[in-house]
Amino acid sequence: MSTIWIKQADVVTLDANGTILRGVDILIENKRIKHIGTVPENTQANEVIDAAGYVALPGFFNAHCHSPMTFERGWAEDLPFPRWLNEKIWVAESALTPDDVYWGAALAACEMIRCGTVGYNDHYFYMDQVAEVVEASGLKAMLAWCTFGIGDDKEIGPGADKQLAFSWEWNNSANGRIHTSLGPHSPYVCPPDFLKRVIVLAGQHDLPIHLHVAESQQQVDNSRERYGQTPVEHLNTLGLFDHHTIAAHCLALTENDRAILADKGVYIPRTPITYMKLAMPVRTPVTVLHESGITRVALGSDGPASNADMDMLAVIRQQVLLEKYSQENPEALPGDMALRMATQIGAQALGFTESGVLAEGRPADLILIDFNRPHLRPRHDLIANMVHSAKGADITHVIVDGQLLMRDRELLTLDEKQILREAEQRAFRMVRQDMSRVREYQD
Amino acid sequence: MSTIWIKQADVVTLDANGTILRGVDILIENKRIKHIGTVPENTQANEVIDAAGYVALPGFFNAHCHSPMTFERGWAEDLPFPRWLNEKIWVAESALTPDDVYWGAALAACEMIRCGTVGYNDHYFYMDQVAEVVEASGLKAMLAWCTFGIGDDKEIGPGADKQLAFSWEWNNSANGRIHTSLGPHSPYVCPPDFLKRVIVLAGQHDLPIHLHVAESQQQVDNSRERYGQTPVEHLNTLGLFDHHTIAAHCLALTENDRAILADKGVYIPRTPITYMKLAMPVRTPVTVLHESGITRVALGSDGPASNADMDMLAVIRQQVLLEKYSQENPEALPGDMALRMATQIGAQALGFTESGVLAEGRPADLILIDFNRPHLRPRHDLIANMVHSAKGADITHVIVDGQLLMRDRELLTLDEKQILREAEQRAFRMVRQDMSRVREYQD
Numbered sequence: 001m002s003t004i005w006i007k008q009a010d011v012v013t014l015d016a017n018g019t020i021l022r023g024v025d026i027l028i029e030n031k032r033i034k035h036i037g038t039v040p041e042n043t044q045a046n047e048v049i050d051a052a053g054y055v056a057l058p059g060f061f062n063a064h065c066h067s068p069m070t071f072e073r074g075w076a077e078d079l080p081f082p083r084w085l086n087e088k089i090w091v092a093e094s095a096l097t098p099d100d101v102y103w104g105a106a107l108a109a110c111e112m113i114r115c116g117t118v119g120y121n122d123h124y125f126y127m128d129q130v131a132e133v134v135e136a137s138g139l140k141a142m143l144a145w146c147t148f149g150i151g152d153d154k155e156i157g158p159g160a161d162k163q164l165a166f167s168w169e170w171n172n173s174a175n176g177r178i179h180t181s182l183g184p185h186s187p188y189v190c191p192p193d194f195l196k197r198v199i200v201l202a203g204q205h206d207l208p209i210h211l212h213v214a215e216s217q218q219q220v221d222n223s224r225e226r227y228g229q230t231p232v233e234h235l236n237t238l239g240l241f242d243h244h245t246i247a248a249h250c251l252a253l254t255e256n257d258r259a260i261l262a263d264k265g266v267y268i269p270r271t272p273i274t275y276m277k278l279a280m281p282v283r284t285p286v287t288v289l290h291e292s293g294i295t296r297v298a299l300g301s302d303g304p305a306s307n308a309d310m311d312m313l314a315v316i317r318q319q320v321l322l323e324k325y326s327q328e329n330p331e332a333l334p335g336d337m338a339l340r341m342a343t344q345i346g347a348q349a350l351g352f353t354e355s356g357v358l359a360e361g362r363p364a365d366l367i368l369i370d371f372n373r374p375h376l377r378p379r380h381d382l383i384a385n386m387v388h389s390a391k392g393a394d395i396t397h398v399i400v401d402g403q404l405l406m407r408d409r410e411l412l413t414l415d416e417k418q419i420l421r422e423a424e425q426r427a428f429r430m431v432r433q434d435m436s437r438v439r440e441y442q443d
Numbered sequence: 444m445s446t447i448w449i450k451q452a453d454v455v456t457l458d459a460n461g462t463i464l465r466g467v468d469i470l471i472e473n474k475r476i477k478h479i480g481t482v483p484e485n486t487q488a489n490e491v492i493d494a495a496g497y498v499a500l501p502g503f504f505n506a507h508c509h510s511p512m513t514f515e516r517g518w519a520e521d522l523p524f525p526r527w528l529n530e531k532i533w534v535a536e537s538a539l540t541p542d543d544v545y546w547g548a549a550l551a552a553c554e555m556i557r558c559g560t561v562g563y564n565d566h567y568f569y570m571d572q573v574a575e576v577v578e579a580s581g582l583k584a585m586l587a588w589c590t591f592g593i594g595d596d597k598e599i600g601p602g603a604d605k606q607l608a609f610s611w612e613w614n615n616s617a618n619g620r621i622h623t624s625l626g627p628h629s630p631y632v633c634p635p636d637f638l639k640r641v642i643v644l645a646g647q648h649d650l651p652i653h654l655h656v657a658e659s660q661q662q663v664d665n666s667r668e669r670y671g672q673t674p675v676e677h678l679n680t681l682g683l684f685d686h687h688t689i690a691a692h693c694l695a696l697t698e699n700d701r702a703i704l705a706d707k708g709v710y711i712p713r714t715p716i717t718y719m720k721l722a723m724p725v726r727t728p729v730t731v732l733h734e735s736g737i738t739r740v741a742l743g744s745d746g747p748a749s750n751a752d753m754d755m756l757a758v759i760r761q762q763v764l765l766e767k768y769s770q771e772n773p774e775a776l777p778g779d780m781a782l783r784m785a786t787q788i789g790a791q792a793l794g795f796t797e798s799g800v801l802a803e804g805r806p807a808d809l810i811l812i813d814f815n816r817p818h819l820r821p822r823h824d825l826i827a828n829m830v831h832s833a834k835g836a837d838i839t840h841v842i843v844d845g846q847l848l849m850r851d852r853e854l855l856t857l858d859e860k861q862i863l864r865e866a867e868q869r870a871f872r873m874v875r876q877d878m879s880r881v882r883e884y885q886d
Contacts, residue, residue, distance in 0.1 A: 070820075074827035074832070078778070079774065107817050114818070115818075273764065276767060277764055277767060278773050307831075309818045310818070311818065318764070321719035322719070329523075330521060330523050330721050331521050332722075335520065372863065374553035374557065374859065374862070374863060375558075375754065375835075377866060379517075385517050385751075388750075389747075391754070391834045391836055393834055424820045427820075
């Protein structure tokens with residue numbers, strides 16, 4: 001039996017009452033939280049963590065990302081979206097190999113653990129490679145092999161059948177830490193017949209669907225022209241929302257769209273840093289989603305090509321700031337709600353329905369944040385300090401299913417030094433940097 | 444003679460050509476950079492820093508803040524501006540003592556050094572206390588004792604004369620690291636007669652003026668009603684801009700205002716995180732300032748009550764993201780320009796005119812950023828990685844006037860542990876927390 005005893009932490013439980021406990025112990029047995037409160041002094045534990053001045057929080061669930069895009073971090077800067085995509089990102093990705101995806105995902109996993117992420121929702125190619133990373137890292141994930149409405153395409157990997165087959169082959173692997181979903185890219189690149197096929201498969205295999213929806217008004221206009229319906233109406237007519245759906249972005253919604261999404265219980269991950277960096281207008285703010293009865297709004301980093309980091313604390317802060325500023329309302333989106341979006345709502349989206357709350361019997365998916373730092377004092381309001389002042393680097397310990405993935409900022413499951421070197425060299429090759437530059441950083 | 448030898452750093456010089464040097468040495472002798480390039484192996488140095496995989500950058504100059512407001516970090520959350528100010532901030536500040544200001548400023552100094560700030564422009568009360576902190580910390584600063592257009596006010600300190608006298612008593616102290624300015628709060632709380640007196644004193648003592656200008660359209664409307672002029676026109680008529688002026692915010696400007704500010708060479712610090720957190724509309728974006736010929740736009744954190752941290756990397760990223768998003772233009776405000784705003788332009792605003800560039804003969808005001816971290820790889824673009832991915836905690840070394848203030852994340856000039864404890868206890872007392880809460884955190 002594996003036991004971790006966390007001593008004297010301040011615990012932000014994120015339970016229904018918003019309970020915050022000061023200076024209490026947490027006892028973890030195997031995969032779950034056994035007890036929160038006072039632990040008898042004679043308790044035996046494999047690992048004892050002195051957490052005086054630390055805050056325990058449910059770990060973050062990144063509800064939408066493309067983790068292997070670490071390779072393109074900083075590769076396409078200060079460009080309009082069509083040039084960003086067509087001249088830089090797709091050109092670079094066309095040279096991608098399955099091994100590259102492995103190392104890109106491994107680099108992302110190092111970064112995510114360091115920033116307190118315990119689970120992520122990934123949508124990319126060669127996802128069997130990403131699954132290997134998830135298995136090795138100890139993280140939780142929901143993985144979708146991105147599919148376009150096409151047949152074989154040697155450029156981006158094996159045929160559509162193999163891509164779809166990935167989902168049921170890997171579902172519930174890694175001791176249940178890997179969930180899979182079907183990943184049709186979006187209604188604008190997947191024709192209705194292809195989406196219908198995905199919907200049938202989702203039903204046959206009981207798999208969620210993870211796709212991009214209504215990222216711009218332009219997409220809505222195009223959909224109306226092509227199908228006489230908005231993207232949300234179109235997908236609803238096809239029956240897609242009758243399955244567990246994660247519909248990323250949903251930035252431009254009509255009132256009817258919002259009613260459909262609320263009624264169907266669709267999860268909507270928002271990735272605010274991408275919207276700001278690529279200047280994508282958020283026509284339907286989170287406040288409006290909430291007012292429309294859509295309670296399942298989660299948060300994600302998106303890919304590191306359009307955000308540039310995978311730090312969920314940065315995402316949380318950005319969402320809160322963007323909401324207050326764009327609504328011209330400093331009361332919009334209080335910190336407690338933003339933390340729930342980044343933890344329990346994301347966990348539910350990914351099918352880890354018990355995570356995101358610190359309570360006895362819940363999965364031990366949690367992080368410790370060191371508040372013994374000048375920017376986190378005074379502690380008038382732990383929630384405010386976490387949302388507006390804490391940074392990824394303040395997180396010292398990460399525990400997933402009762403396994404320590406990081407102890408005192410040291411990664412325990414991944415060979416970070418090798419990953420940094422290998423991933424960077426491969427990223428340089430992928431973008432066809434001249435060899436002199438690659439050589440400069442050979443270490 | 445004090446010598447620091449930094450080995451094998453990548454150097455982002457921020458010189459006029461944007462030169463970036465890879466894997467070179469920096470030799471610092473006393474207060475200045477002696478050499479950048481290859482340093483002979485037999486060189487003697489007091490301190491040798493192995494900086495392979497590190498980036499050297501000019502240190503940050505925070506061009507507008509109220510550093511002792513660390514005491515109110517997290518004390519007034521999710522509130523509209525009038526309630527934020529009247530019900531929370533001013534009530535708390537009314538209990539402030541000079542000793543409180545010392546400890547609040549000391550807490551801020553710890554935080555600023557940890558985030559790579561080498562100089563800051565502070566505007567608050569009891570500034571002799573802040574000056575003691577600057578002297579002890581090794582930082583550079585421009586300090587203004589905030590004055591309202593009033594006489595004696597026992598609530599906020601000594602009389603206006605003493606407040607103004609601070610400026611010439613402390614100017615150029617701490618071996619030239621302290622500059623002072625006159626700090627009339629703003630045209631909306633300082634009547635014309637008082638501002639005229641300040642302007643006369645600025646001329647007599649050759650001191651800059653640091654104040655708040657045009658923070659909202661409401662202020663502009665009120666000024667027009669009272670004086671028949673915008674705040675900028677009003678200050679210009681009084682002759683204020685004939686002196687070196689730092690006019691914080693300037694969020695609502697007319698075309699004529701912009702012409703005046705360009706013509707007079709006024710420095711304009713922007714504090715984007717405050718604008719977002721308190722939902723203050725930026726009616727005149729940085730892009731428009733630049734297009735109007737206003738080149739002296741700097742960046743600041745503002746006080747930690749309205750921003751919640753003093754991390755200039757967070758400010759830089761926020762300014763870039765806000766500019767791209769609000770202009771609906773992903774090409775707006777490239778990273779290189781944002782870095783210059785946060786370094787050399789801020790340094791010039793504070794009168795440290797040679798800082799902000801890494802070149803031989805320049806003051807050794809610089810930082811090292813550790814790029815051996817997953818979120819900073821691959822290194823396709825060092826500028827992009829710094830602006831969009833780096834965090835304060837990636838900064839390992841801070842050097843000011845050739846003195847190391849932080850080595851490998853260890854503060855060398857301040858007793859951080861004592862400061863954290865003392866500042867927090869005093870902050871709790873200031874906001875009149877019940878004593879049970881204060882006791883909880885006694886350590």
